[in-house]
Structure formats: C-alpha cells, structure tokens
Amino acid sequence: MSTDHERPRPLPRPITGVFVRHLLHTACPRYFAMVWADFEPLRDDGTGEAFAFVDDLPDRCREPGEPLPKEFVRAFTEGAREVWENSxxxxxxxxxxxxxxxxxxxxxxxxxxxxxxxxxxxxxEALCCVAEGREPRQAGRSGRSDSPIPPMPRTLPPPDPAPPA
Structure with missing residues (x-):
C-alpha cells in the first residue's frame, strides 16, 4: 500500500498465537479452515508499506499430511490484508x-x-487484542471464544506408529 499518507506507526506489541477455526458444514460449498498466525510490529523499511506477509508454514500440514495449497495461502493473505488496510x-x-x-x-x-x-x-482478532489490551481468543465460526486455543499441529508429538502385526 504505497500512498502519499504518512505511514502508520508499528503495531504496539506482538500478538502471538491468533487461532481461527472457520467451519461451516451446512452450506454448499462447505467451509473448513484452521490457522495459527502471529502479528508483529512492522518496522519502517523505507517502502511505506503497512502490511507484510510471511509464510512460515511447515513443509507438510499434519492434517492432511500435505503442504497447504498456495491458493489457500494467497486467500488467507488477501483476507488479512483487506481487513488490515481498512482498519x-x-x-x-x-x-x-x-x-x-x-x-x-x-x-x-x-x-x-x-x-x-x-x-x-x-x-x-489481532486488532481487538490491541484495542482491548488482551491476549488472543479463539475466533471464527464454530470457534468458542472461551475455549482454549489448541496447540499448533506442528508442535504436537508425532503419532504413534502402527503396532507390529
């Protein structure tokens, strides 16, 4: 977002562990997305940008055991950018x-x-955390804000191998 406006100040503090569970199985098409993201202050790098995106995904998502498709990564980025730039x-x-x-x-x-x-x-959710001075809560459809945020799949221990036959 290069504009003639003054660049906004950096995010006041990191917001880590934002978790979104967006599930809707009563519609066609169905919707299923679960993500864990961090929002960090962006220091002025001379570009004037107010939004930067970094893909720090594991090589393979534990479920379904394949990389997250690039079009899903692009869509996540577009959605986050849309809200952020209009905040x-x-x-x-x-x-x-x-x-x-x-x-x-x-x-x-x-x-x-x-x-x-x-x-x-x-x-x-990240913007609400800053405005309300709180840590992230679970967000999204089928996500209860009072439920604990589950650990990222990449941090879970590997599943037990199948027992020998």
Missing amino acids: GGDRPLFAARVVLRDAVWHDNDSNPQSFRMAGRLAAR
Whole structure:
C-alpha cells in the first residue's frame, strides 16, 4: 500500500498465537479452515508499506499430511490484508507483519473462500487484542471464544506408529 499518507506507526506489541477455526458444514460449498498466525510490529523499511506477509508454514500440514495449497495461502493473505488496510478507515491503524505459522485443511471442504475468511477473522482478532489490551481468543465460526486455543499441529508429538502385526 504505497500512498502519499504518512505511514502508520508499528503495531504496539506482538500478538502471538491468533487461532481461527472457520467451519461451516451446512452450506454448499462447505467451509473448513484452521490457522495459527502471529502479528508483529512492522518496522519502517523505507517502502511505506503497512502490511507484510510471511509464510512460515511447515513443509507438510499434519492434517492432511500435505503442504497447504498456495491458493489457500494467497486467500488467507488477501483476507488479512483487506481487513488490515481498512482498519482505520482510509488507512491502516498500524503497520504489521503477519506470519502464518500453521494450518489444517481438508481435501473436500476447504477452499479459497474458507481461508480468505480465516484471514479476515485473524486480522480482526489481532486488532481487538490491541484495542482491548488482551491476549488472543479463539475466533471464527464454530470457534468458542472461551475455549482454549489448541496447540499448533506442528508442535504436537508425532503419532504413534502402527503396532507390529
């Protein structure tokens, strides 16, 4: 977002562990996206940008055991950028770097729209955390804000191998 406006100040503090569970199985198409993301202050690098994205996904998502499709990563980025750049009306409230840490997706029920919405929800949650001075809560459809945030799949121990026959 290069504009003639003054660049917004960096995000006041890192917001780590934003978790979005966006599930909707009563519609066609179905929606399924689970993401873990961090929002970090973006220092002025001379570009004037107020939004940067970093893909820090593991090589393979634990579920379904394959990399997150690039179109899902792009959709998440677009959704987060959309909310972030419109957060202050005509310009973003803060300059931030969004780091996508992990994701879970499904062959049949995930689509770009699912991940675009997950990006929007993640950005809204990060902005609410700053405004309310709190840590992240679970966000998204089928996500209860009072439920604990589950650990990222990449941090879980590997599943037990099948017992010998």
